[in-house]
Amino acid sequence: MIRDERKRKKRKKIKTIVILSFFLVLVLSGCLVIHLFTVKAVEVEGNELYSDEQIAASILNDSYSWNSLYVYLKYKMLDTKEVPFVDTMEVTLKDPHKIHINVYEKGLLGYLYIESIGQNAYFDKDGFVEETSSKIIEGVPKITGISCEHVVLYEKLPLENKKALKTLLSLTQTLKKYELIPDTIDYNTNREITLYYGNVAVMLGNSDNLTEKISRLSYIYPSIAGLNGVLHMESWSEETSDITFVKNE
Numbered sequence: 120m121i122r123d124e125r126k127r128k129k130r131k132k133i134k135t136i137v138i139l140s141f142f143l144v145l146v147l148s149g150c151l152v153i154h155l156f157t158v159k160a161v162e163v164e165g166n167e168l169y170s171d172e173q174i175a176a177s178i179l180n181d182s183y184s185w186n187s188l189y190v191y192l193k194y195k196m197l198d199t200k201e202v203p204f205v206d207t208m209e210v211t212l213k214d215p216h217k218i219h220i221n222v223y224e225k226g227l228l229g230y231l232y233i234e235s236i237g238q239n240a241y242f243d244k245d246g247f248v249e250e251t252s253s254k255i256i257e258g259v260p261k262i263t264g265i266s267c268e269h270v271v272l273y274e275k276l277p278l279e280n281k282k283a284l285k286t287l288l289s290l291t292q293t294l295k296k297y298e299l300i301p302d303t304i305d306y307n308t309n310r311e312i313t314l315y316y317g318n319v320a321v322m323l324g325n326s327d328n329l330t331e332k333i334s335r336l337s338y339i340y341p342s343i344a345g346l347n348g349v350l351h352m353e354s355w356s357e358e359t360s361d362i363t364f365v366k367n368e
Contacts, residue, residue: 156188159216166222168204168256174220177202178210187218204241204250225249228291229304231262233270240270244292246284248272260294262287264306283310286326293330297337311353318367319343324353331357 158179163171180200183189193199194210202208209221227249230239241250241259248270265287267277278284287304290312294300301314301321312329314321321340323332332352339362343350348366355361 156186156215158185158187158190158218160218162213162217162219164219164221166224167258168224169202169222174202174208174222178208178218178220187212187215190218203252203254204256227256227259228288228295229260229262230256231265231267231270231276233267235269240267240276242276244288246275246288248274248276258300260291260301261303262306263303264308286329290326290329290333293333297333299333299337299340316340316344318347319345319350320348321350322353328356335362 161171161175161179163174166174169177177200178184178190178194191210191212194208204225204227206223206225208223211219211221213219225241226243227241228244230241232238233240233251236251238251238253239255239261240248241252241256243249249272251270251272265278265283270276276284276287278287290304294304294314299314301316303315305313305315307313309325311325312323314323321336323329332355335355336350336352339350343364346364346366348364351361351363351365
């Protein structure tokens with residue numbers, strides 16, 4: 120019995136040592152996390168619509184965000200608040216003191232004002248509504264002369280016919296390709312298209328030869344940028360080459 124009692128005491132002593140060692144490891148790990156993983160620098164990449172400071176503020180948004188490991192795990196494991204016009208943000212640790220944020224913004228090609236909701240509907244290259252907002256995003260053209268009574272987020276623009284949407288998407292994608300994004304793309308009642316760049320209006324006419332017209336415009340525009348007038352390309356084709364620029368008085 121004495122031997123059994125000694126064995127019980129020895130097992131109890133070992134158990135106590137194991138428990139104390141476990142808690143000691145937890146305490147030391149906690150101290151390491153608190154003192155080693157502190158945010159001292161934030162790198163932001165891929166952002167155009169928001170400043171580095173705005174992106175950083177959207178990530179470091181609670182009382183525990185001084186801890187870099189906490190921030191990393193939070194954005195790795197939890198669903199976080201969405202940022203308008205941003206598709207996703209990836210948060211990584213460059214080192215215990217430096218957080219790197221990679222921003223993937225939504226690819227917006229244009230927007231229409233929707234009177235029924237009093238907001239702008241921004242659409243992507245496939246015609247899907249990515250965002251509705253009263254905000255005006257620089258570098259995204261306004262579309263006038265085409266209207267929608269209503270829109271639904273993440274669904275296609277409900278234009279009157281598929282051809283109208285197809286033409287609009289082809290035009291906006293081509294303009295982006297040639298880095299000729301205008302302030303406004305206007306459709307008149309005959310569905311003829313005019314591009315507005317400050318005081319320069321580029322009249323493209325109907326949807327015939329749109330891609331070729333934009334390609335030709337890419338060569339002409341540098342010579343008229345900043346002027347005040349109208350560039351007539353309505354009758355242009357590869358056969359006629361009929362282009363005139365009329366200065367406004």
